[in-house]
Amino acid sequence: AGRSAWAPISICSARQPNCRNAIEPLLHSLENDEHYTVRAASAVALANLGDVDVLPYVIRQGGVDSDEFVREEAKRALRKFRREQALAFVVSAAGDDDSRIRKVAIEYLIETPSSAADLVLIRALADTAEIAQLARKAIDALPPDRGIEVLRTAIGHRDANVRKAAVEALQAMGTPQAAEAILDLFKQHDLEFENVRAATRVALR
Secondary structure (H helix, E strand, O other), rough: OOOOOOOOOOOOOOOOOOHHHHHHHHHHHHHHOOOHHHHHHHHHHHHOOOOOOHHHHHHHHHHHHOOHHHHHHHHHHHHHOHHHHHHHHHHHHOOOOOOHHHHHHHHHHOOOHHHHHHHHHHOOOOOOOOHHHHHHHHHHHOOOOHHHHHHHHHHOOOOOHHHHHHHHHHHHHHHHHHHHHHHHHHHHHHOHHHHHHHHHHHHHO
């Protein structure tokens, strides 16, 4: 009674041998079983065990599995963990070399925004077009003051592509606060990269 449906029942918290022994076969099935239903069931079963050590595998399968149903079940399994349990693993996945895994992380962060994820969203502004669009969506969903704060941080980023994307996002907001942030970029940074200069000139028109 009183247990959140969002949180899995953690029966591996004390690292009981029987529970740990259950994890390895499930991980193998998750990644290797030829039947998509078995892979999907394995993702959910791993989440129900409640051991956070499985999170990197669940997140990965949510991006790379060949079957859409398995990917969706893996993402559902990820959401069975409490946010405070999952966040560090999601943030780590957002830096993965595989864009499919980064996308899973950004989608999660859209649903569960956190100031701890601000830098992830900022970096994602210069990712693939699909991921950059998701990052913009996540920032747009923030309260206006928070969104401006995140984009102000982004316009100071070392990556010129991030700065350019931040200027474009601020321009799209079309508010006085956004215009002020763009003007600050023009005043405070040397705009050494042509793409940032061009975006800023357009935004200041």
